[in-house]
Structure formats: structure tokens, C-alpha cells
Amino acid sequence: MASGGANVTGTRSTRSLAHRFSLCRRRAPTFPAKKKKLMFTTRGDLRARSAQEGDKVSRSIQTRLVHMTDKLDDPFDSVAPPIYQTATFNQPGATDFGPYDYSRSGNPTRTLLENQMADIENADGAFAFASGMAAIATVMRLVKPGESVLAGNDIYGGTQWFLGKIAPNKQGLHVRHVDMTKVDEVRAALEEGAAEGNAPVKLVLIESPTNPRLEVCDIAAISAVAKEHGAVVCVDNSIMAPIFQRPIDLGAEISMTSATKVRRPRSSAHSNYPSRLTVRLPILPAQVHRGPL
Numbered sequence: 001m002a003s004g005g006a007n008v009t010g011t012r013s014t015r016s017l018a019h020r021f022s023l024c025r026r027r028a029p030t031f032p033a034k035k036k037k038l039m040f041t042t043r044g045d046l047r048a049r050s051a052q053e054g055d056k057v058s059r060s061i062q063t064r065l066v067h068m069t070d071k072l073d074d075p076f077d078s079v080a081p082p083i084y085q086t087a088t089f090n091q092p093g094a095t096d097f098g099p100y101d102y103s104r105s106g107n108p109t110r111t112l113l114e115n116q117m118a119d120i121e122n123a124d125g126a127f128a129f130a131s132g133m134a135a136i137a138t139v140m141r142l143v144k145p146g147e148s149v150l151a152g153n154d155i156y157g158g159t160q161w162f163l164g165k166i167a168p169n170k171q172g173l174h175v176r177h178v179d180m181t182k183v184d185e186v187r188a189a190l191e192e193g194a195a196e197g198n199a200p201v202k203l204v205l206i207e208s209p210t211n212p213r214l215e216v217c218d219i220a221a222i223s224a225v226a227k228e229h230g231a232v233v234c235v236d237n238s239i240m241a242p243i244f245q246r247p248i249d250l251g252a253e254i255s256m257t258s259a260t261k262v263r264r265p266r267s268s269a270h271s272n273y274p275s276r277l278t279v280r281l282p283i284l285p286a287q288v289h290r291g292p293l
């Protein structure tokens, strides 16, 4: 140690680094002797438990926003859940696996968030992403080359760019735009896609309200028509957020929200809040992970 008050007593400079580390360890608060089991559930369990408890109907959205579905079994009972920043997790044994092994594939903090999001939207599962565009790009992976995506003609510029450049040129998808505020136009496009020799519409991407014109689409009516034609409906709910509009309740299979909007205004203190998809089982979410429908 070069200088400073600690050297006046001469104590710190004579202690070895290892000794100082051991002193720090001794000062740390000790965990309760009885180690409790983590209370996390898998996404499938979440649905089963909600059905069992019947709490989705009885708890208001306000209550659900404040009280999480899951609770991390934090030995110190912190009010805000602790954040797990580890990349890897120890396993109980060489052939015995714990719930998490590597944070890219799963992490207790992320599970907590995803379960909370699924609960808020009455969905069966949720996936957190670093951005809204990452979520949209993942949804696009559900469609196979040669199949079609139907989107509105007033949509966010980034989505427009993805549908105009990446989807057709890199993924081999057909992209068609209609006025999503007109259900008849949607129906006509679905029927045309179903005709012999045409690319069938497998995904209907509704942005409602739209960005920038804030046009409102009839999610329930479009979902019903899409279902008749075997197409999955994904709603970009970024402008309303699940607090004001819950697309899964209206019949959509996927609800997507970019968290830089209502949920987390741009540049706010919560700027690390991730975007996510919430999904209805059983059509998803396995395919989100594993490939096309």
C-alpha cells in the first residue's frame, strides 16, 4: 500500500493479501443454516399451477404487476429479487442435473421475469430478448422458406426493413402487406395464399396500434380468420403494452412488446428491461426454440 490513513497504524500493510481476503469473508453475513429449495417452476408448471389456483381470474392486473407469480427463495428475503449474473451453474453431480447450467439457455432472474410476463398477459409462457427486433426476428424463424407472412402497411420502420430485406432475401419468405384495419383485406389475402400453387400464409403480423399512424386493428376478428386458415397471429403490442391490451386474450398466439416504449420509456432508469414474447401453448413455444412450424 503506497500511502493513506491505513498505514498510520501500520496494521494493513503487514497483513498478507490472502489474510485480508479471509477477514472479508468472515465479516460477510452468514446464510440461514437450513438451505431452502428454490421455488422456481418451469413454464409448463406455471400454466398448471395457475389453472389449479384459479388466481388469474381473481387477481387484477394491478395486483399482478406488483406481486410476482414466483418468488426466489432468497435467504435474506430481499423485496426486489436478486439478480443472478453468473454464466455457469454447478450441477449436483456428473449425471444429476440442476434446473440451470448456463445462463444463455436459462437463468433464475430471466425465468422470474418471463413467468411474470406470461402471467400478466394470461399467456402460457414467455421469452425475454435484448430488443424488440430480436423478438420479431425470432418469430420470423417460425415460417419456412416458400411460405408467406402477412403484415400491415403501416408498421414500425425496423420491422418494415426486416420484412423488406431480410425475410425475402435471406430467409426465402414471401411477404405481403395489406391494410390491417380492414379484416376483409386480411381474409382475401389468406384465401389467395391458400389457393393452389400460391405461398400459404403461415404468419399474420399485426401491429396495433400501428407505428407511426396509431391505427387500430381488430385483433379478435383477424385472429379468428387466421385460425380458419391455419395461420399463427403475432401482435406487436409495443405501443399499448400488456397493461392496456392483452392480445392472447383476444385470440392471438403470440404477443410481442418492445420494452423501450410504454413499459420502459426510452432512456429511463430501467433501460436494461428486456423486450419479450409471450405465447399461447401448444402451438408455441417449442418451435420458437427449435425451428419452423
Ligand SMILES: Cc1ncc(COP(=O)(O)O)c(C=O)c1O
Pocket (backbone or CB within 6 Å): 131, 132, 133, 134, 156, 158, 159, 207, 211, 236, 238, 239, 258, 259, 260, 275
Ligand atoms: C411498434 C414497434 N415494434 C418494434 C420496435 C423495435 O423495438 P426495439 O427498438 O426494442 O428493437 C419498435 C421500436 O421503436 C416499435 O415502435
